[in-house]
Amino acid sequence: MKQFLNKADEPTRRQFMLNAARAYLGVHLFPMLGPTIASAAAEGAAKGAKAKHVIYLFMNGGMSHLDTFDPKPKKKDVMGPTKTIQSKVDGVEISEFLPKTAQVTDKMCIINSMNSTQGAHEQGVYMMHTSYSPRGTIKHPALGSWVVKLGGRMHPELPGFVAVNSAPESTGGGFFGAKFSAAPIGRPDEGLQDSSRAHDVSKEDFSRRLTLADKLNQQFHSRYPNTDVKAYEELYREAISLMNSKDLAAFNIGEEDQETRDLYGSGTFAQGCLLARRLVEHDVRFVEVQLGGWDTHYDNFTAVEGRCKEFDQAYAALLIDLEKRGKLQDTLVVVATEFGRTPKIDTNHNDGRDHHPSAFSCVLAGGGVKGGMKYGLTDTSGAKVKENKVSVQDFNATIAYALGLPYDLVMMSPTKRPFKLADKGMPITSIFG
Template sequence: MCHHHNIVRSDNKDLQKVEKQIDRREFLTKTSLGLGAMALGSLLGTEKLFASVSDTNSISELNGLPGLPHFVPKAKRIVYLFQSGGPSQLETFDYKPRLYDLHGQDLPASVRQGQRLTGMSADQTAFPMTSSIFNFKQYGESRTWVSELMPYTAEIVDDLCFIKSMHTEQINHDPAITFFQTGHQLPGRPSIGAWLSYGLGSDNQDLPTFIVLVSKNAGGQPLYARLWGNGFLPTRHQGVQFRSGKDPVLYLNNPDNYDGTDRREMLDYLRRLNEVQFDSYGDPEINARIAQYEMAYRMQTSVPEATDMSDEPDYIYEMYGEDSRDPGTYAANCLLARKLLEKDVKFVQLYHQGWDQHGGLPAGIKNQCKNTDQATAALVKDLKQRGLLEDTLVIWGGEFGRTVYSQGKLTATNYGRDHHPRCFTMWMAGAGVKPGFTYGQTDDFSYNIIKDPVHVHDFHATLMHLCGVDHERLTFKHQGRRYRLTDVHGHVVKRILT
C-alpha cells in the first residue's frame, strides 16, 4: 500500500481492517486474474491499476485531458436548444414559393426517388404537395426569409448562421434523436456534452460541466436520460438534469431533520474508504464516484445560487416573455441557461418537445412557435448584450424535417407532414460562425439537397472544432476499439466559420 495512505489511516481501525482484507500480493496470487490484472492496468489508459488516487488524478476533473484543446477554441461554452419532434422547415425558414402553384398536386416520382417512408404514410397512394399557409418575408441586411410564425427570430437573423442542408439517415424519432445527441442511432454511446466534459474538463468546479433542462408539460415524443448519458465514459461526465421546483437536482438537499453539520466529516471518511477500495481493485469508476460526491457537496451551495431568479430585473423577464416567470417553461429554461452560461457551465442542453405535427400542423406549429420564438431570440440578444455571444455557441434545431406532401387529408386550412430526414434547417449563432449567413440549398420542394449537404457527423465535427477539438483525435478506448463522437465520419464545415 502507498506509504502516504498508511500514515493517514493508521489511527482508524475500520480502515485498517478493510486494508488488511486484501493487499497487492494476495490480489495477484489468490484471484484468478493473476498477471492478467496487470495487463488490465495497461488497458485502463489514464487510470493506472495500482496507483494511489492522488497519482491517478493527473487528469483532473477540472482540466480535462492533457493536450486539449488541440487549438485555440472559438467557443468556451455551448447552449443547444433541441426542438424535439422535428420542426417543419417549410413553415419556418425554408421558403418555397413555387409550391403555391403546385398545391394539391402529387409529388413527382422523380423528386421522391423511391425514398423509404415511415409506417405512418406507407399506405398512402397519393402524396399531395402543400405549400405553407403562413407568409414569409425577408429580414435584416442578410435578407433572410423567415415565416410570420417567428417574428422575434426574424429580428436577429443577422446574428444567425442558417444551415438549410442538414440531413440524416434516421427516419424515426428515437434513433434520430439518439443520433444527434450521441453520434450513433443505437443507445449506449456518450452524448456530446459528455465528450466535451471528458476532453475539456470544467471551467467552474462548483457546478456540473454539462447541465440539462427539459421544458415541463410540453408533451410529444418521450425523452430519455440516456440522451445526456455518459455511455462508456466515466459517470462523472453525464449530464445533470436541473428541474423546476424546490429541488432543482434530485437528492441534493439534506434529508428532513438533518442539519448537515457533519456532512464534510462523513464525506472525508467515505473518500478514504473509497481510496482503500481503489488501491485494492484499481477500478477507475471509484475515482469518478469520489468526484461526484465532492461535486454534490459543493452543489448544495452553488445550485440554489445559480437557480435563484430573484435578482433578474423586470425588463429581462419582459424580453424573454411572460412564461419566463414560470419555472420549467421553455422561456424560463432559456433564462436559466443564460445564468448557467454566465457561470461558465460548458454545455447547457435544452429539450423542448412537441414539434411532431403529423396532423393539424398549422395550429400545432403556431403554438410551438408562440411558446419558443420570443425566448430563443431573447437568449441570443441577452448573450450579445453581455458580451458572451462572441465565445458562446448557440444551436437551434430538431432531429429531422418534414415532408412537402401532406400526411392524411389535405384541406385549404389543415394538413400534416410526415418525418423527412433528407433535408431540414438548423441554425447556429455566436462563437466562430458567420453571422447573417445561409449555407446549403434544397430543391423547389424542400425534398432534396441541391447544394452543400451537411450530415449529422459534419455538424458534430464542426461543433467540436469550434471548441478547439479535432474530432478525429478525441477518442476513448472501449472493448478493444477506439471510439469518437463522429465514429469514422465527419468533416468540419469550414465555409460557415469566421
C-alpha cells in the same frame, strides 16, 4: 458485497451508490466531470476558435423546416397556409410564425441543407446527440459529454454539462462513464434539486455523517477495490463540493430582474433559456435545453404555430441578452432537431406532415459564426438537398471546431473500439468569421 458489485451490471452498481449517498448524506450524486484531455485539445484545436460555451436548443420531434427556416413561398401546395416574412437580413425570408427571430437573423447562420440517415425519432435523436447510430453493444457519449471530456470543465465546482428538460438517454456519458453525463434539470424555476443540505439535517450532523462515510469508504476500498465504485465516490465528492459552492446560485433564475424575465417570457422553454444564459455566465461549458412537441403528423400548421410561439420569444431574447452581456461572441447557440417534415401535406391527418430526414434545417449563432447568412440549399419543394449537403456528423464537427476541440481525435472505448466526437464528419469552416 464485493461479489455482488462485481457481478452486478452497470445500472445496478450505479443505483447502489446513488441510494447509499442519498440514505447517508441526504444528497444526490450529480454527474460532474472527470479528467480532461487538454494536450490533445490543444494539438487538435481549430486556430482562432472563439467559442468557450455551447447552448444547445433541441427541438424534439422533428421541426418542420418548411414552416420555420426554409419556407418555399412559391409552392402553395407545399406551404399550405404558412406565409413568410422578410427578416432583418435582405434576401432572407423565414416563417411568419417567427417574427422575433426574424429580427435577430443578423446574428444567425441558417443551415438549410441538413441530411440524416435516420428517419425514426429514437434513432434520429440518438444520432444528433452522439454522431452514431444506436448499437446494442455500446452506448455512445452525448455531444456535451465529448465537449467536457476533450475541453474540460471551466468552473472548479459547477458541472460542465447541464441538461434542461432533456431525456437521460440522449445526454448520458456513454462509455466515458457517469461522471460525464449531464446534470439533469427538470423544472428551470426549481434549479438543481437536492443540491443543498436537507433542512432536517444540521450542519454538525451532516459533518458527522461525512466523517462516518469517509471511514466506511476507506475500509471498503482497501479491502475490495472496484473501479466502478471508485468512480461514484468521485461523484459523491463532486456533489459535496457543489453543495458548498458560492456559485450554486447560478441555478436560481429567481435572482433575475423582472425586465429580463419579461424579455424571455414565462414558459418552461423560456425559463430554460434564461437558466442557460446564467449558467454560461458562471462558466458551465455545455447546456442543453429541450423543447418538445414538434412531431406534427396531425394538424401540422396549428402545432407548429404553437411551438414557434414558445420558441420565438425565448430564442430571440437569448441572442439579444447574450450579446448585451458580451457573451454571444464566446457562446455558440445551436438550434437542432432530428429531422424535418415532408413537403407533402397529409390531408387524411388534418394537414399533417410526416418524418423527412432527407432535408431539414438547423441554426448556429454566436461563437465566431458569421451572422446574417444561409448555408446550403434545398430544391424548390424542400424535399432534397441541392447544394452543400451537411450530415449530422458534419454539424457536430462544426460545433467542435467552433470550440477548438479535436473533432478527429480517436478515443478508445472500454472494449478497445475507436470512436470520434463526430465520427467521419468534417466541419463547415466557411461559416466562421
